[in-house]
Amino acid sequence: MSDLTIRVGILTVSDSGSRGERIDTAGPALAAHCEALGWPVEERAIVADERHEIADLLRTWADEKHLQVVLTTGGTGFALRDLTPEATLDVIDRQAPGFGEHMRAESAKKTALAAMSRAVAGTRGRTLIINLPGSERGARENFEAVADLIPHAVQLLWGETEHHPPH
Numbered sequence: 001m002s003d004l005t006i007r008v009g010i011l012t013v014s015d016s017g018s019r020g021e022r023i024d025t026a027g028p029a030l031a032a033h034c035e036a037l038g039w040p041v042e043e044r045a046i047v048a049d050e051r052h053e054i055a056d057l058l059r060t061w062a063d064e065k066h067l068q069v070v071l072t073t074g075g076t077g078f079a080l081r082d083l084t085p086e087a088t089l090d091v092i093d094r095q096a097p098g099f100g101e102h103m104r105a106e107s108a109k110k111t112a113l114a115a116m117s118r119a120v121a122g123t124r125g126r127t128l129i130i131n132l133p134g135s136e137r138g139a140r141e142n143f144e145a146v147a148d149l150i151p152h153a154v155q156l157l158w159g160e161t162e163h164h165p166p167h
Contacts, residue, residue, distance in 0.1 A: 004151050004154065004155060005038065005039065005040065006034075006037075006039040006068050006069055006150065006151065006154050007039070007040060007042050007066075007067050007068045007069070008031075008034045008039050008040065008041045008042065008043075008067060008068070008069045008070070008071065009041070009042060009043035009044070009045075009061045009065065009067040009069070009070040009071070010027050010030050010031055010034070010041055010043070010044050010045075010070075010071050010072075010073065011027075011044075011045055011046075011047065011054070011057055011058070011061075011070060011071070011072045011073070012024045012026060012027040012044075012045070012046040012047070012072075012073050012074055012134075013046075013047055013048075013049055013054055013072055013073065013074035013075035013084050013134070014046060014048070014049070014074045014075075014134060015048050015049050015081060017046045017074075018046050018047055018048040019048075024046055024073075025136040026073040026074065026132070026133075026134055026135060026136045026138075026139040026140075027044060027046065027073055029136045029139060029140050030071055030073060030132070030139055030140070030143055031044065033140065033143060033144075033147070034071075037147065039069070042065070042067060043061055043065055043067060045057060049074075049075050049081040049082065049083055049084075050083075051083040051086055051087045051090070052087075054072070054075070054083065054084055054087035054088075055087040055088075055090045055091050058070060058072075058087065058088065058091045058124065058129060059091050059124070061127070062091070062124040062125055062126075062127035062129070063124070063125065066126070066127075067127055068126065068127060068128065068154045068157070068158065069127070069128045069129075069130070069150060069154065070127060070128070070129045070130070071130055071132055071139075071143065072084050072088065072129070072130070072131045072132060073132045073133065073134055073139045074133070074134030075087075075131075075134065076117055076118050076119040076131050076132070076133055076134070077116060077117070077118065077133075077134075078116055078118070082118070084119075084131050085118045085119060085120045085131055088120050088121075088122065088129055088131055089120060089122075091124050091129070092120075092122030092123060092124050092129060093122070093123055093124055093125065094122055094123050095120065095121070095122040096121040096122050096123060096128070096153075097120070097121070098121075099121035099130055099146050099149070100117070100119045100120055100121055100131070102145055102146055102149075103117070103119060103132075103142040103145045103146055104117055104119075106141070106142070106145035107138070107141060107142060107145070110141065117133060117142075118131075119131035119132065119133070119142070123157060126157040126158055127157075128150065128153050128154065128157065130143075130146065
């Protein structure tokens with residue numbers, strides 16, 4: 001599976017980031033990690049913590065851009081405006097709870113705060129969507145916890161001969 005090219009989108013969810021009041025470091029860190037794995041990051045965006053905006057972009061990237069993986073960063077905690085999991089649940093066809101469970105289990109080895117993550121994962125059509133924390137460290141560590149699972153998931157979603165989705 002090492003020759004599998006995985007087309008990725010990275011969505012940063014942050015009120016202050018969307019207004020230009022905070023520099024996003026988690027999104028670029030995830031992009032660098034994906035590119036180091038040979039996975040081109042074809043879409044990147046920063047949106048406010050607005051459920052419909054998050055859901056609309058997830059739908060577009062899955063249905064129109066045909067991305068194989070969408071990583072979200074931010075909006076997975078307990079703050080009242082943290083609505084990324086709800087927006088993700090609005091758009092996915094099938095849940096993939098093992099991703100969130102595995103990320104929380106790995107994070108719990110480093111911090112008890114891992115139990116407060118509400119991150120979810122699932123599929124919309126052939127697109128795997130995974131919620132990650134908003135901090136650079138949290139996003140990177142959680143991504144590293146599941147990165148080895150992603151190629152197999154993509155291969156199952158796209159089939160043995162369909163590694164390259166339509167553009």
